[in-house]
Amino acid sequence: xxxxxxxxxxxxxxxxxxxxxxxxxxxxxxxxxxxxxxxxxxxxxxxxxxxxxxxxxxxxxxxxxxxxxxxxxxxxxxxxxxxxxxxxxxxxxxxxxxxxxxxxxxxxxxxxxxxxxxxxxxxxxxxxxxxxxxxxxxxxxxxxxxxxxxxxxxxxxxxxxxxxxxxxxxxxxxxxxxxxxxxxxxxxxxxxxxxxxxxxxxxxxxxxxxxxxxxxxxxxxxxxxxxxxxxxxxxxxxxxxxxxxxxxxxxxxxxxxxxxxxxxxxxxxxxxxxxxxxxxxxxxxxxxxxxxxxxxxxxxxxx
Amino acid sequence: xxxxxxxxxxxxxxxxxxxxxxxxxxxxxxxxxxxxxxxxxxxxxxxxxxxxxxxxxxxxxxxxxxxxxxxxxxxxxxxxxxxxxxxxxxxxxxxxxxxxxxxxxxxxxxxxxxxxxxxxxxxxxxxxxxxxxxxxxxxxxxxxxxxxxxxxxxxxxxxxxxxxxxxxxxxxxxxxxxxxxxxxxxxxxxxxxxxxxxxxxxxxxxxxxxxxxxxxxxxxxxxxxxxxxxxxxxxxxxxxxxxxxxxxxxxxxxxxxxxxxxxxxxxxxxxxxxxxxxxxxxxxxxxxxxxxxxxxxxxxxxx
Numbered sequence: 193x194x195x196x197x198x199x200x201x202x203x204x205x206x207x208x209x210x211x212x213x214x215x216x217x218x219x220x221x222x223x224x225x226x227x228x229x230x231x232x233x234x235x236x237x238x239x240x241x242x243x244x245x246x247x248x249x250x251x252x253x254x255x256x257x258x259x260x261x262x263x264x265x266x267x268x269x270x271x272x273x274x275x276x277x278x279x280x281x282x283x284x285x286x287x288x289x290x291x292x293x294x295x296x297x298x299x300x301x302x303x304x305x306x307x308x309x310x311x312x313x314x315x316x317x318x319x320x321x322x323x324x325x326x327x328x329x330x331x332x333x334x335x336x337x338x339x340x341x342x343x344x345x346x347x348x349x350x351x352x353x354x355x356x357x358x359x360x361x362x363x364x365x366x367x368x369x370x371x372x373x374x375x376x377x378x379x380x381x382x383x384x385x386x387x388x389x390x391x392x393x394x395x396x397x398x399x400x401x402x403x404x405x406x407x408x409x410x411x412x413x414x415x416x417x418x419x420x421x422x423x424x425x426x427x428x429x430x431x432x433x434x435x436x437x438x439x440x441x442x443x444x445x446x447x448x449x450x451x452x453x454x455x456x457x458x459x460x461x462x463x464x465x466x467x468x469x470x471x472x473x474x475x476x477x478x479x480x481x482x483x484x485x486x487x488x489x490x491x492x493x494x495x
Numbered sequence: 496x497x498x499x500x501x502x503x504x505x506x507x508x509x510x511x512x513x514x515x516x517x518x519x520x521x522x523x524x525x526x527x528x529x530x531x532x533x534x535x536x537x538x539x540x541x542x543x544x545x546x547x548x549x550x551x552x553x554x555x556x557x558x559x560x561x562x563x564x565x566x567x568x569x570x571x572x573x574x575x576x577x578x579x580x581x582x583x584x585x586x587x588x589x590x591x592x593x594x595x596x597x598x599x600x601x602x603x604x605x606x607x608x609x610x611x612x613x614x615x616x617x618x619x620x621x622x623x624x625x626x627x628x629x630x631x632x633x634x635x636x637x638x639x640x641x642x643x644x645x646x647x648x649x650x651x652x653x654x655x656x657x658x659x660x661x662x663x664x665x666x667x668x669x670x671x672x673x674x675x676x677x678x679x680x681x682x683x684x685x686x687x688x689x690x691x692x693x694x695x696x697x698x699x700x701x702x703x704x705x706x707x708x709x710x711x712x713x714x715x716x717x718x719x720x721x722x723x724x725x726x727x728x729x730x731x732x733x734x735x736x737x738x739x740x741x742x743x744x745x746x747x748x749x750x751x752x753x754x755x756x757x758x759x760x761x762x763x764x765x766x767x768x769x770x771x772x773x774x775x776x777x778x779x780x781x782x783x784x785x786x787x788x789x790x791x792x793x794x795x796x797x798x
Contacts, residue, residue, distance in 0.1 A: 311713035403743035410614035440706035
């Protein structure tokens with residue numbers, strides 16, 4: 193198999209990997225050039241601006257992508273795969289784009305299901321990371337991908353069997369920036385021990401069953417009575433929200449959780465899952481590259 | 496008892512009542528001159544600009560106020576009353592402000608309790624409306640005051656025994672204006688039958704136990720699959736949020752509910768409470784005037 197250029201192209205980020213024919217990561221590159229940064233559908237130009245040197249150096253490398261680049265707002269809309277797809281079904285759902293020079297790009301499809309609450313739910317990009325994480329595994333696993341729109345994904349025998357999205361990160365962001373709670377948030381939040389203690393306190397409040405809409409007002413009331421220093425209200429709110437997500441996600445899921453992602457947020461989710469009695473392990477953070485490498489392998493055998 | 500000028504002075508609204516010595520409303524006036532509209536603490540000037548003619552016409556009328564005017568951001572901060580106050584305790588907590596001409600104004604205190612979830616909670620203004628609603632009643636009542644920060648208040652034998660605040664209205668507002676859901680909201684929402692049906696659908700989803708953070712994302716996913724027309728996503732979100740508030744508020748409260756407020760929102764709460772099997776009755780919308788009249792009566796007997 194030839195070498196590969198694998199790209200996880202999301203709404204606000206662009207992550208590219210240059211892989212050997214055996215799937216080793218030779219080089220990686222990341223920028224904030226998500227699809228929102230692309231004007232007038234100039235995706236090809238953006239691609240060259242990000243990794244034109246790789247493309248030139250490896251004219252025969254296959255280029256595969258996953259993420260919002262395959263959405264209606266992306267380069268080309270690729271239909272969601274449904275049901276309980278494994279790697280074969282997801283690879284079969286990939287779509288292609290021809291560049292002006294005749295080179296072909298492959299875009300992974302998203303995955304859509306009806307979640308445990310009977311509502312439609314969608315992902316784009318996470319399905320490829322999950323493929324990278326669960327390849328060859330038997331039995332059932334649960335994956336949590338924290339973020340703006342956190343996903344809790346169930347896998348059985350290397351097939352995605354369903355998932356639920358929680359808007360946790362976005363709600364945190366809009367409440368901090370646009371609600372009355374924002375006026376309290378004089379601190380930056382952070383890694384300090386005290387910040388962590390207030391995060392934990394928020395998680396415990398969620399665990400104790402405080403309704404979220406009432407818990408929001410409690411942030412203000414507790415600050416008003418100096419039960420929380422204003423500088424830590426942001427950490428407390430973060431714990432309250434993440435605690436709510438975990439409480440609800442774990443109602444039907446009691447086993448271990450594999451966390452996919454990187455950075456500070458993953459550490460917070462690990463703490464919060466532990467507070468609920470769960471065990472969280474951290475996955476390799478380059479799973480998109482792993483999943484795309486596997487999808488590329490399927491293209492060779494499929495077509 | 497002399498005639499009375501009663502004012503419910505909140506964050507964004509000013510409602511004034513001119514009452515007879517017997518408590519009949521002779522005239523009422525309302526404006527958007529809440530305390531946020533007052534610059535440099537010029538409360539006295541604002542008061543004259545709103546009801547200077549009444550003050551001149553009735554130099555002996557007592558002036559009593561309730562609401563955020565008694566907060567740290569208001570004219571003078573009046574301490575919260577705590578415990579399980581009846582009219583006597585709330586009247587005893589009133590504070591005064593002397594005008595330059597020697598006239599005295601009275602400000603009602605707010606009420607603070609530890610709510611059913613062990614968090615501190617606060618109100619300013621609602622306690623006076625509740626006094627107006629429950630005067631002379633025996634037994635237990637539940638009052639719901641929908642709004643930016645909705646309150647569910649328990650009363651026993653004309654005493655406030657506790658309450659919980661839900662940030663429902665504010666969360667609706669920030670999610671519509673600042674989250675990704677706002678991009679779907681091309682419709683104005685409204686009174687139409689279809690809007691009402693989508694509101695009801697959101698209430699049912701909350702009743703079915705959908706977690707709120709997941710339900711938010713569901714608004715987007717359902718619109719994406721054309722399960723909800725984009726123009727009605729706002730009504731659906733409103734039902735989802737109000738449904739969540741009612742579901743949580745009614746966990747410990749199964750009896751009838753008296754709704755305090757006015758306008759379209761009260762109608763929505765009535766529908767949603769009915770969907771949960773509750774019975775909601777609508778209170779007189781001038782309860783602030785009724786409560787302030789009663790407080791003024793106590794001032795005569797107390798001092």
